[in-house]
Amino acid sequence: MAKKQFKTESKKLLDMMVNSIYTHKEIFLRELISNASDAIDKLYFRSLTDDGVGMNHDDFVIRIDVDKENRILKISDNGIGMTKEELENNLGTIAHSGSLDFKSDDENQNENIDIIGQFGVGFYSAFMVADNIKVDTLAYGEEAACHWESSGADGYTIRACDKEDWGTVITLHIKEDTNDEKYGEFLETYRIRELIKKYSDYIRYPIKMLVSHKQKKEGTEDEYEDVFEDETLNSMTPIWKKPQSKVTDDEYADYYKSKFADYEAPLKVIRQSTEGTATYTALLFIPAHAPYDYYSRDYEKGLQLYSSSVMIMDKCKDLLPDHFSFVKGLVDSADLSLNISREMLQHDRQLKIIAKALEKKIASELSKMLKTDRENYEKFFKEFGAQLKWGVYSSFGVNKDELQDLLLFKSSNEGKYTSLKEYIDRCREGQDKIYYAVGETVEKIAMLPQVESVIAKGYEVLYLTEDIDEFCVQILQNYDNKAFLNVCTDNLDLGDEEEKAQLKEANDKSEELFKFMKEAIGDKVEKVRYTNTLKSHAVCLSSEGSVSVGMEQILNKMPGAEGQNIKAQTVLEINMEHPIKEKLLSLFENDKEKLTEYSKILYAQARLINGLSLDNPSEISDLICNLMA
């Protein structure tokens, strides 16, 4: 029979497995049992709506069989099985489930090995201990069973076979012992028992194995014989049902990593058990990093839903609000009916009560983390902060009271993260605004002329670097009775009355000059005027109205914005104290042509200072060269 080749990525992984120097080869058993349990879950789900299955929860079982002499270890399940096509797809390719970022070849081997340990790599991990693997499987609803076989990286074969019952049998031929590695241990009852206790104790289906006991031979006084008896090796107690004091952080982390396909331990574990209007236990995890598809449409939020320890739904969306969509975990409630259909669930009153309570709990745990574990909170915020800000912005701000104290922004206070409350605590006396500025990076914002001048006056400025930031503060409007204010807008008003009057007078006097300059620059600016807020720079850009220069950029980048050409009302501001002022006035009297060129150059400079690109770089460069020559 022709051998089929594994897909390239899978082949690399397989090579790593076959030649693995990884010390925790034992995890292979956890991986195979977890696959078996998932397959049973799938058939069990089916049985809830499909009478054809004809099985109850108690009928499902995972079996381990050992034939020491022939070095055979079998793991069987009576789950959903695989069709020929599924065999081909699932075991010929790495399933791209979860966040297995496959490390490239040039990275060092140790790192690769670490990924194996932390994440587990499913089925293939069996090649760490076996030199030949056979899979016999019959998919639910299929007539024909299939046999898959492989001895490693050189490929696999698939053919038809005989198998009566639904489910899958994985047959491993365990590698011969070497001087360094005693693979034979995986054929020993005590070792298998130990591994199942360690990794698979909570599996909700019995894992059974024939175990021998010494028993007195009937009719004899002191003669013993070996009697084989089925023993269930796992306690089947789900981790969330064990007393909290009996579960270590490592156990939670292991559970999270294997159930939610993450290679990193969670930043926080949240457990909640309540009785009352709703009786439930929740076990929630805040991941340490965002899944690769988190900020895409493909990401599906949701918690697993259990009814008395039996899973009834894998991703129950209604249990999590969008702004906490990063939370992973499960809810187990005896109040929910087992046969509940998905549509009914959406309207379940009980579910709504649970969802509300969970939302509150998550918010309070995050708030606690912010107060007591700043380092981890900032780590969390780097990954998921944008989602919280989005949560403030969406639905017209209905969640802002819940979320505003969880927000962090970078600020001129040493460029560090600050919460709004901390900003307020540092406010100068009489300060009634929360100043902010928008830009690509903290460094670029810090260099904005308006920012420099506001800081020089002794105020702190929030540095908004993410697309969502300014939308978020606009929805918030104010915090602790202080309004948010973009320092690059015409509303910035830091001078005293006398200064204001001077500014107004100067502006009035130069009205004609500004009209001319605006004409020269074109409709890219709404107007030109003096400012008294700049420290050293000659010019800067600001805006009038609700769309700032930063928002203009973001809005036009958004999908669907093509052609809409959303515009900020941009203002070119000229430093009233700068010598350029006199120069412009004199050009207005004597050399309008030069003034046209100057206007264009000044506008270009203001764009550059604000971190914006030029539409006409070669024209500007020529103009400057003309001046220089």
Ligand code: ADP
């Ligand atoms: P993962 O479990 O992370 O998806 P695996 O390599 O362990 O990756 O398994 C690949 C796929 O093969 C599984 O997603 C599942 O669809 C299928 N599979 C593996 N073992 C079984 C089994 N015992 N019964 C049914 N399907 C299985």
